[in-house]
Amino acid sequence: MFQPKDSSQSPRFCGVRTFMRLENTATADHVDFVILGVPFDTAVSNRTGQRYGPQHIRNFSVLLRPYNPDQDIHIFEYCSGVDYGDIDVVPGNIHRTYQKIQIGLQPILEKSVVPIILGGDHSISLGSLRAFKNRYGPVALVHFDSHGDTWDHYYGEKYMHGTPFRRAVEEGLLDVEHSIQIGMRGSLYGREDIDDARELGFEVITMRECRDQGFPEVVRRIRDRVGERPVYVSFDVDFVDPAYAPGTGTPEAGGPTSYEAIEYVRALKGLKLVGFDVVEVLPAYDHAEITAMLAATVAFEMMSLVALNKRDHMKNSNSRR
Numbered sequence: 001m002f003q004p005k006d007s008s009q010s011p012r013f014c015g016v017r018t019f020m021r022l023e024n025t026a027t028a029d030h031v032d033f034v035i036l037g038v039p040f041d042t043a044v045s046n047r048t049g050q051r052y053g054p055q056h057i058r059n060f061s062v063l064l065r066p067y068n069p070d071q072d073i074h075i076f077e078y079c080s081g082v083d084y085g086d087i088d089v090v091p092g093n094i095h096r097t098y099q100k101i102q103i104g105l106q107p108i109l110e111k112s113v114v115p116i117i118l119g120g121d122h123s124i125s126l127g128s129l130r131a132f133k134n135r136y137g138p139v140a141l142v143h144f145d146s147h148g149d150t151w152d153h154y155y156g157e158k159y160m161h162g163t164p165f166r167r168a169v170e171e172g173l174l175d176v177e178h179s180i181q182i183g184m185r186g187s188l189y190g191r192e193d194i195d196d197a198r199e200l201g202f203e204v205i206t207m208r209e210c211r212d213q214g215f216p217e218v219v220r221r222i223r224d225r226v227g228e229r230p231v232y233v234s235f236d237v238d239f240v241d242p243a244y245a246p247g248t249g250t251p252e253a254g255g256p257t258s259y260e261a262i263e264y265v266r267a268l269k270g271l272k273l274v275g276f277d278v279v280e281v282l283p284a285y286d287h288a289e290i291t292a293m294l295a296a297t298v299a300f301e302m303m304s305l306v307a308l309n310k311r312d313h314m315k316n317s318n319s320r321r
Helices: 050-061 094-110 124-136 164-170 192-200 207-213 215-226 258-266 287-319
Strands: 033-038 081-086 114-119 140-144 180-184 203-206 231-236 273-279
Touching: 033 050, 033 094, 033 124, 033 287, 050 114, 050 273, 050 287, 094 114, 094 124, 114 124, 114 287, 124 164, 124 231, 124 273, 140 164, 140 215, 140 258, 164 192, 180 192, 180 207, 180 215, 192 203, 203 207, 203 215, 207 215, 215 258, 258 287, 273 287
Parallel strands: 033 081, 033 114, 114 273, 140 180, 140 231, 180 203, 231 273
Antiparallel strands: none
């Protein structure tokens, strides 16, 4: 059983930095989830430095504790998990990096372990989804972001951080009829920037719709859309208003607070969650580590969802005996 060091016995400033002080070992044996870094940022269109995101998130995560009071679960009473380390990306070569992501995820997914992936820019999601397709077939996507990332190209390039989900649809990686994007806002080149995602098959809930319809209705739409399908959750930190997440490359004003964003993640409880990513953390713009705090907490909530699903599965198994 892998679990974090007890910070009441071992000071947080001691030891090598891993996520939440989990053991650093590249194993998929006897674990329910792994933390996996993908420090790649060659596909960004504005500010760079997301390659340092995984370690920045890990640095803050040592403050996290194992009990989640909002979900009423002690993660490690039900789950075992490790910090698996990082994928050895290839700076400047997105296609070789995609290959490394697929190869790196294969032994994890073969054992039905849930990866929680720390980016890196949002282009890395395409490599992850290719690996998930090989294990689960096309998966549903729940995508929290201020941008749809369904553009066709940047500067004539098809593989950028604003294009991964168009490529994922084209490659048949997504069960798009059960996929949904939440939080789109900000200035665009034209109406088609939103319409294109809908034409690809996504349900899209803009930030204005989130405000107008309210949290319970948005959650209902997410859950109805996904249904019983295996689901991959992608969380871009620019989903959150830059007042709460300044450390990112393409911030957009008018987003949710950190509390509201975390509540959206918590509301995914009970879905068939097979993988997650948290992307676009850029340390150089992160004042007082507040973006790292948000990203680490989102990853912690993702771990909690894995634990909740395992607890519910154990209860259901026991009730059938």
